Amino acid sequence: MEVVPHLHHGGYAPRNALNADELKQGITERSQTRGDETSIRAWLQNHFYRHLVSNFEPAQRIHTQEDALTVLGCSPAPRWLSRHFNEQDKTVPLVWVDPKAPPLLLQEALLVEFLASRSGTPLEGKLERINCPQALMLWEKEHAQMVTRTAQGWRASQPQALRSVVTCGEHTWVELLPKSPLLRAEMAYESYAMRHCLGQFADRKALTGGYGEYYAHAAENGHMRLFSLRDSQGQPHITLSMTVHANGEMTIEQVKGKQNRAPIERYVEPLLRGLNALGTDQQSPPDCIAMGIVRTHAGWMRIEQVSDASDQTRLVVRYPHLFARLAAPSAMVEWLVAARQVDLLQHVEPQAASVRYAVRHVLDPLNPPDLSDNRHFSTEGVPWVGLSSAHAAGIIDWQAKTR
Template sequence: MEVTVDGASPPRQSGYAPRNALNADQLKRGIAERSLARGDAPEVSKWLLNHFYRHLVGNFEPARRITTRVEAAEALGSEPPAWVERHLHDAGKASQQTLAPLVWVDPQQAPLLAEEALLVEFLTSRQGTALADKLERINCPQALALWQKEHAQMAARVEQGWCQSHPEALLVRLTTAEHVLHELRPESDCLRAEMAFESYVMRHCLGQFADRRALTGGYGERYAEAVEQQRMRVFSFRDAQGQPHITISLIVQADGTLTVEQVKGKQNRPPVERYYQDLLQCLNALHTDQQTPADCIAIGIVRTEAGWLRIEDVSDPTAQTRLVARYPQLYERLDAPSAMVEWLVAGRQPQQFLQVAPQAVSVKYAIRHIFSKRIERQASEPLCLTEGVPWPDMAPATAEEIQTWQARAR
């Protein structure tokens, strides 16, 4: 489906840039499915399908620029529809240079899902306020700017206050050598106060209520209601002195399974690396499903069938293949990728080999055009004849014969 977003503003400004999305239907379908799975309010879902969708088409980066039919077919995994050929033909004319560009946006990339999550947080916090009926007047760039402004203001306000921790609102779930994993009890009368304490120390919006005395409204209201209604479970990873260092939120699915939603360090930053080993113990104790959120991928922790592991520790070939098939960017983090994984990367994103060259000789030869430029050898070396792929059975006499033939050909 050909969709053009009108407007002249560049991305991240006040409007939507003019672009055509090759996979517009896929982007919209993904938004609708995720919104339905979350149980978003109708006005939130409507806003996402309008403004967030237009933002993805017009502004979102990274977006892959499509300039040929071959590129379009590769991105779609099938022959492109007729309108694509017409668009590319028109774009190639000198008189049509102002035609909106054609792009393909990866619908499952972590930055896209993370941006959608913060927008849902922003929109949900408006429910029950005077702004609730005016959401459609706020476009996506404006909403993102408001979210950033409000979080900056929250950080400033948090410096001016203090909220005492309430141990009665906590339930110990796991004790490691140096840390304790607490769950915030949904039935506790002090739940919201403990959420406010967690936010004060961690500098994030979990317990940031619009009314700090009544502990109601704002971003905190959304999280508090979700915990109270047992649609979400919140855990606090704390040291022996009771100071939080990581906040973990899980979504409770309709069938009771648990999906890790967020794993945040202080100020919404990734957790500090020295906590990773204990964090893995905690995640494995929660018996979550197979989903890995962007927060965990960013710090190199993934969910496998064997449990939560550091990416570098995933050594089983089958587990590696499943991991890279789902998260191609993780190939570079594997210590010893299997040949199957390298063939998978070669078929889908061979450009990754510019960062980490494959180990399998057969894969090296298959994608020799990718990394042959990086091999600098003298013309007299036999390896140069095979474009960097070693051929141990090639005798020196054979190499000399080929070199002589090449010289005559030139």
């Protein structure tokens, strides 16, 4: 961080500059060469110019008219110069500022950086209210914070290390390029912003070792691909890591929101769009299940949207508790739950009449069926051919003894 010398911490001090016109012309020419925005150029011509005249150091003090003529050399003296030295009150000092002094050019460059960084923020329309000393102090404060954060693992985002892959409305999925020399720096930025271990390197300066080394090494060697869901300001909201197999297929390794938590609801749809666009194998890892999404033969979708009987069966076999989230479970799935975890049906009444009949003693344990009424076994639209009351009673007794 460069230190800005001798800031005047109030406004603009009473001082005159012998070469004020030259200073203003230099500001304008440099701004035009850079192609600054109109608002930035106007600020520089106003506030930075006033700062150079009033506060900037180093500045050469002009005590006599001879001093002034020496400094001016072949340049003509301004008309007001004689009047300045003839006045009795000389409390307002006169200085000459080198228009090409490195400290001057440095301050101008960092102020342009400060002003440009406010583009698109609420502060953009209020720049004229901030004088130059205030802007310089804000710049110093922010860069001191950056030094502290860098020591804690922070890095600035590196656009050269990113490739846009899927656009989802206001958000974009970007891939961290494995062959980029800035990959590790971008991993460090992702990790710092998201507060997880992806880019947590043991050596934060060299970006080596630790958790970050594992992920970086895997990505650099083609065994893993790393993706980030970014907003229009470049802020990450989901980090996605995918294991790459020899046949080119990808399995989701992790899907993380901030602080290693599951991403929040507002990012579920962008995640689904991203996963379906990128393509994965048929596995649904725990991170995705925790978010309420699952891989089906038709692609990634919310659990509530899964309607295919085979997809439902595969899901419930592995995660029985997700049965309650299916909007329209198939009869096969209900029979599966009845056989393996019948208590789940106490909370979700079966839609299949045959299953409701088979587990009626579970659904309403305080009102067991009347086995003396043979008609009971041919109701609910389900025919029970050849099932007598005695036979039914025997089945229920057997179930009671084996539970």
